[in-house]
Amino acid sequence: MGSCRGSHRRRPGPGGEDRAHGRQQLGSGSVRRRWPQPPRHRSDRPPLPYRHIRSPSGGGQGGAPLSRDLRPLFNPRSLAILGASKDPAKWGYALSRNALKGRHRRKIFLVNRNGDEILGEPSYRSMRELPESPELVVITIRAAGFEAAVNDALAAGARAIVAITAGLGERDAAGLALQQAAAARCREAGTILVGPNCLGIADLTTELDLTWDDFGPGAVALVSQSGNVGLELAQHAHYFRVGFSRFVSLGNQADLNAGDCVEDLIDHEGTRVIAVYIEDFGDGRQFASLADKARLAGKPVILLTVGETAASRRTARSHTGALVSESLAVDAACRAAGIYRVQTPLQMIDLAQMLLMPYQPRGSRISIIGDGGGHVALAADRLAAHGLRVEPFSDRVSQQLARVLPSTATSTNPVDIAGGGEEDIWTFERAVRGMVESGEADAVLLTGYFGGYSEHPGPYATQELEVAETMMRDASNAGCPLIVQTMYPRSPTSAIFRRHAIPVFADIEAPARALGIVVDQINNPPLSIPPPLALKSPPPLGEGRVRASDYFVVRQLLIDAGIPFAEARPVATEEAAVAAADEIGYPIVLKALGMTHKSDVGGVRLAIPDAAAIREAFRHLQTSLRPSQFSVEREAPIELGVELLVGVKRDRSFGPIALAGLGGVHAEVFRDVAVALAPVTQDQAIKLICRLEGSELLLGRRGRPRLDVEGAALALRTLSEVAASRPDIVEIEVNPILVLSNRVLGLDARLALRIAEDKSL
Numbered sequence: 001m002g003s004c005r006g007s008h009r010r011r012p013g014p015g016g017e018d019r020a021h022g023r024q025q026l027g028s029g030s031v032r033r034r035w036p037q038p039p040r041h042r043s044d045r046p047p048l049p050y051r052h053i054r055s056p057s058g059g060g061q062g063g064a065p066l067s068r069d070l071r072p073l074f075n076p077r078s079l080a081i082l083g084a085s086k087d088p089a090k091w092g093y094a095l096s097r098n099a100l101k102g103r104h105r106r107k108i109f110l111v112n113r114n115g116d117e118i119l120g121e122p123s124y125r126s127m128r129e130l131p132e133s134p135e136l137v138v139i140t141i142r143a144a145g146f147e148a149a150v151n152d153a154l155a156a157g158a159r160a161i162v163a164i165t166a167g168l169g170e171r172d173a174a175g176l177a178l179q180q181a182a183a184a185r186c187r188e189a190g191t192i193l194v195g196p197n198c199l200g201i202a203d204l205t206t207e208l209d210l211t212w213d214d215f216g217p218g219a220v221a222l223v224s225q226s227g228n229v230g231l232e233l234a235q236h237a238h239y240f241r242v243g244f245s246r247f248v249s250l251g252n253q254a255d256l257n258a259g260d261c262v263e264d265l266i267d268h269e270g271t272r273v274i275a276v277y278i279e280d281f282g283d284g285r286q287f288a289s290l291a292d293k294a295r296l297a298g299k300p301v302i303l304l305t306v307g308e309t310a311a312s313r314r315t316a317r318s319h320t321g322a323l324v325s326e327s328l329a330v331d332a333a334c335r336a337a338g339i340y341r342v343q344t345p346l347q348m349i350d351l352a353q354m355l356l357m358p359y360q361p362r363g364s365r366i367s368i369i370g371d372g373g374g375h376v377a378l379a380a381d382r383l384a385a386h387g388l389r390v391e392p393f394s395d396r397v398s399q400q401l402a403r404v405l406p407s408t409a410t411s412t413n414p415v416d417i418a419g420g421g422e423e424d425i426w427t428f429e430r431a432v433r434g435m436v437e438s439g440e441a442d443a444v445l446l447t448g449y450f451g452g453y454s455e456h457p458g459p460y461a462t463q464e465l466e467v468a469e470t471m472m473r474d475a476s477n478a479g480c481p482l483i484v485q486t487m488y489p490r491s492p493t494s495a496i497f498r499r500h501a502i503p504v505f506a507d508i509e510a511p512a513r514a515l516g517i518v519v520d521q522i523n524n525p526p527l528s529i530p531p532p533l534a535l536k537s538p539p540p541l542g543e544g545r546v547r548a549s550d551y552f553v554v555r556q557l558l559i560d561a562g563i564p565f566a567e568a569r570p571v572a573t574e575e576a577a578v579a580a581a582d583e584i585g586y587p588i589v590l591k592a593l594g595m596t597h598k599s600d601v602g603g604v605r606l607a608i609p610d611a612a613a614i615r616e617a618f619r620h621l622q623t624s625l626r627p628s629q630f631s632v633e634r635e636a637p638i639e640l641g642v643e644l645l646v647g648v649k650r651d652r653s654f655g656p657i658a659l660a661g662l663g664g665v666h667a668e669v670f671r672d673v674a675v676a677l678a679p680v681t682q683d684q685a686i687k688l689i690c691r692l693e694g695s696e697l698l699l700g701r702r703g704r705p706r707l708d709v710e711g712a713a714l715a716l717r718t719l720s721e722v723a724a725s726r727p728d729i730v731e732i733e734v735n736p737i738l739v740l741s742n743r744v745l746g747l748d749a750r751l752a753l754r755i756a757e758d759k760s761l
Contacts, residue, residue: 070264072159073192073256074246075206076136077106080156082127082149083140083164084110086118091140091164091212093118095200098209099138105207109134126152133157138200138210143167143175146196150182154189161186162210163195169252170197183254198251199227205245205270218243219272220352223261225250229277229304229345236349240489241498242356245270253280259287266290266297273355275348277304284333284653285677289529292337300355302340304348305330329651332658332675338526340517347513353503354514359481364389364519367441368414369431371421375448375508376414379485382508383445386516387523390414397438404430425453425463432471436480443481443515446471447508451486454493468493472500483511527684530677530724551593551631554732554749561722563715563734565746568633574618578611580632586610587635590617592627596750601625607635636747641740642697642707643747644689646716647733648678648723650754658720660688660712663736670694678720685713685720698739711744712737730754 081099085092096118099108109130110123117123124130127137137153139146139161146165153161163182168175179196186193194201200211209215215234220242224230227249237244246268248261258278265271274294281287291301307326334341340355342348366388370376380390392412393401402411405427406420415435420427428450435444453464475482484497489506497504505511552570559565566589569580581588592603603625605617614632621627645663650656658680661673674691676684689695689712700706715737723729732751737744 067263068192068256068260070160070192070260072135073162073194073201074203074208074264076134076160076208078109078132078134079106079136079138079210080109080111080127080130080134080153080158081138081140081210082111082153083138084112084118084123086112086116094212095138095140095164095210096121098202098211098214101209102207107132107134127156128152130156136160136162138162138164139196140164143171143178147178147182150185150193154185154191158191160192161194162198162201163193163251163254164198164200165195166197168196169254179252179254186255193255194248195251196254197227199230199249200247201249202244202247204243205268211247211249215247216241216243218245219270219356220244220275221246221248221261221265221268221271221273222275223248223250223258223265224277225253225258225279226277227251232345233275233277233348236346237352240349240353240504241495242349242352245272250278253282257282257287259283259290262287262290262294262301266294266299271299273352274299274301275304275352276301277345277348279306281305281330281653284329284651285529285655288333288337288339288654288677291339292526292529295338295526300338300340302342302348302351302355303330303334304342304345326651326653328659328673328675329649329654329657332677333654335524335675336527336529336677338521340521342517346510350503350505350510350514351517353505354483354511354518356501357481357483357503358476358501359479361442361481361515361519361522363442363522365440365442366390366515367393367435367438367444369417369428369435369444369446370414370448371417371419371428371450372448373416373418376416379445379447379508379512380414382512383515386512388512388516388519391440393438393440397434397440400438401431401434404434421450421453425460425467429467429470429474432482433474436475436478436482441480442519443483444475445483445485445511445515447485449487451484451491451493451497451504452488455488455491464493465496468496472497472502475502483515485511527676527680527687530679530681551591551629551749554751555746557722558719558734558746558749561718563718563737563746564744565749566634566636568631571630571632572628574615574622577614577618577630577632581608581611581614584632584634588614589631589633589635590614590621591631591633591748592621592625593629593631594627595625598748603627633747636738636745637740638738641738642694643736644712644739645673645733645735646712646719646737647731647735648720648729649731650723650727650729656720656724658685658688658716658723659733660685660692660716662692662694667735679724680717680720682710682713682717685716686710688716689713705741707739707741708744709739712739715744715746728753 081095083092084096087093096110100119110118110121111127112118112123113125115123115125133156137158139149141149143165169179183193202209202211202215204215204217222230222233222244230249250258258276262274265274294301307330340351342351366383368376368379368390383390390413398411405411405417408418409420410416415431417427417431432444435441453460482502484502485505485508486494488494489504494504555565567584571577571580587607587609590605590608591598595601595603598604608614608617643664645661645667647659648656656678658676658678659673661667662670672693674688676688686709689709698707698709723732730752734746734749737746
């Protein structure tokens with residue numbers, strides 16, 4: 001048989017004795033004798049030693065030194081806990097208890113105003129009594145004493161501060177001002193500030209634990225702005241035996257932010273996956289750029305965030321503004337940087353399991369094996385729902401499987417061994433081996449009862465463990481990912497799978513979703529973070545007697561940039577409208593200007609055939625809407641093309657976001673859109689348009705002619721460059737832009753400017 005090879009490097013196969021009992025050989029080839037080592041690092045180079053500053057000559061993937069030296073924070077030579085307590089109900093007790101676990105690595109000073117003995121250790125009444133300067137100070141006192149505590153820590157020479165204290169910036173303006181002042185003093189002193197309003201930090205590689213609980217060691221670094229979300233993630237991780245290399249609770253992010261943490265983790269030994277929960281990105285492009293560097297270093301970033309709100313759309317002044325939510329802006333950044341985005345804490349842990357596998361799938365072909373028709377059918381449905389392919393095996397593979405499976409089993413994909421495991425538990429291994437060696441599977445999913453035999457007394461209890469070990473060896477030798485969904489996710493067999501980084505799930509939706517996310521990025525590689533364009537300082541739009549909200553100013557701006565528009569004339573009187581129509585030629589379109597959604601209020605009259613009709617239309621619009629200006633335009637052959645929307649919205653965190661979608665008056669109804677960080681290249685613009693569900697209308701399928709996708713992409717590229725180079729533009733769009741077989745034609749345009757007066761159209 002051929003070979004199913006996952007991406008990344010091959011790892012040594014599992015060892016131990018070759019358990020031939022119950023096996024029938026499928027082809028020739030040697031079997032490796034070593035277990036796969038616990039995954040250490042996702043890049044092809046060996047793990048780097050723990051270090052915090054890359055050399056300016058370009059060490060590490062970033063090619064530049066780290067912005068901040070976080071060594072005093074995560075590997076301090078000494079630390080002090082300000083607010084240490086002997087009361088087990090207080091934070092100061094938990095922090096002291098966990099900090100003292102690392103006393104053989106660093107000096108620990110406990111500071112308590114009463115000078116109590118705490119956990120058998122002496123304490124100091126104030127920071128001034130300490131025998132030496134601590135590198136790291138943890139502040140766990142009430143908000144009223146926060147300012148003085150920060151001052152004491154800085155006076156003592158602290159190079160890093162972790163502020164557990166709550167009730168500051170998250171509470172009121174006074175607290176925010178106090179928090180900002182403390183952060184400013186820390187920055188001036190060159191001291192790192194974590195928090196305030198955080199739940200602490202931990203680094204398992206340096207035996208530093210300044211948290212409320214114990215974290216199991218592992219390869220996931222968790223950075224969380226929310227303490228409670230971080231707690232939930234830790235609980236899910238504990239259940240699924242996912243361990244951590246580092247934990248950072250950011251709290252209010254007065255100083256240290258998520259980007260700083262991601263950057264430092266790029267060269268952090270022991271970290272293979274970076275999980276981030278964040279609500280406020282600050283400089284979103286910088287965060288995306290750092291996440292992209294982490295991905296290139298072999299450390300993928302999983303992101304959980306918020307931001308899909310109706311409130312943000314209510315402030316929009318164009319279709320583009322309404323369609324590009326904060327959540328879609330995050331999606332654009334994730335697609336550019338190769339960030340994996342999830343929707344819930346549990347999904348984050350599910351995906352972390354998948355990314356920690358010894359091998360990653362190369363494509364979307366998934367082979368399924370189970371011991372019941374229901375489980376394999378459900379698995380096939382859920383995999384397909386997430387864009388994965390469960391395709392029948394070739395005759396060659398089906399025949400080979402049929403030779404080693406019971407006569408009652410199916411030998412196509414999905415494979416149902418139909419109770420064959422009850423007769424011979426090694427049937428599972430033979431089927432898995434045939435699949436991973438087939439060359440027709442990018443991953444194999446084992447679903448159903450397997451994993452439960454080891455929970456019940458009998459000969460199969462120990463044999464199931466042997467079968468699991470051998471299946472892992474088969475998958476490792478073939479370089480093919482093995483994924484397990486079982487009714488018994490906490491069984492001894494499931495524990496063996498997890499010990500060797502084989503993900504185990506309780507519900508079939510979890511692996512289907514996680515695998516779909518991984519494969520989607522394989523099929524749609526990151527677009528890259530666009531470099532910033534040189535910002536222009538042209539004369540303000542609307543200089544002189546023409547307001548910036550003038551429809552014709554926007555049209556001319558885009559025409560000058562190279563986007564063609566239908567011929568049009570501005571008019572203010574009925575006679576001027578008739579004269580313009582006679583000059584342009586009938587049929588024409590009459591628009592009432594000065595409103596955002598003209599069609600919604602009846603401000604557009606189409607297919608006007610003659611002078612009498614234009615007089616009637618003009619009078620009607622003048623009476624009902626009272627616009628100050630009209631536009632008379634040549635009617636475009638809409639029936640011969642497809643209307644798209646191309647636009648750009650400037651997001652407060654991620655900057656300009658380019659959007660393509662099905663356009664016209666129904667743009668916000670269909671909501672068929674694709675987004676990317678702007679500016680986009682021509683190739684990126686084409687890919688963006690082709691990602692639309694309605695793209696088949698453009699590509700010449702189902703008997704329709706192929707339309708000018710390249711022209712539409714050029715218009716989107718041009719629009720994105722205009723918006724990215726002008727910081728005064730908040731929103732700009734052409735909607736619709738008519739895509740014909742050999743050209744594109746803008747039919748309407750609008751923009752909003754970042755100035756005091758409302759300049760939306």
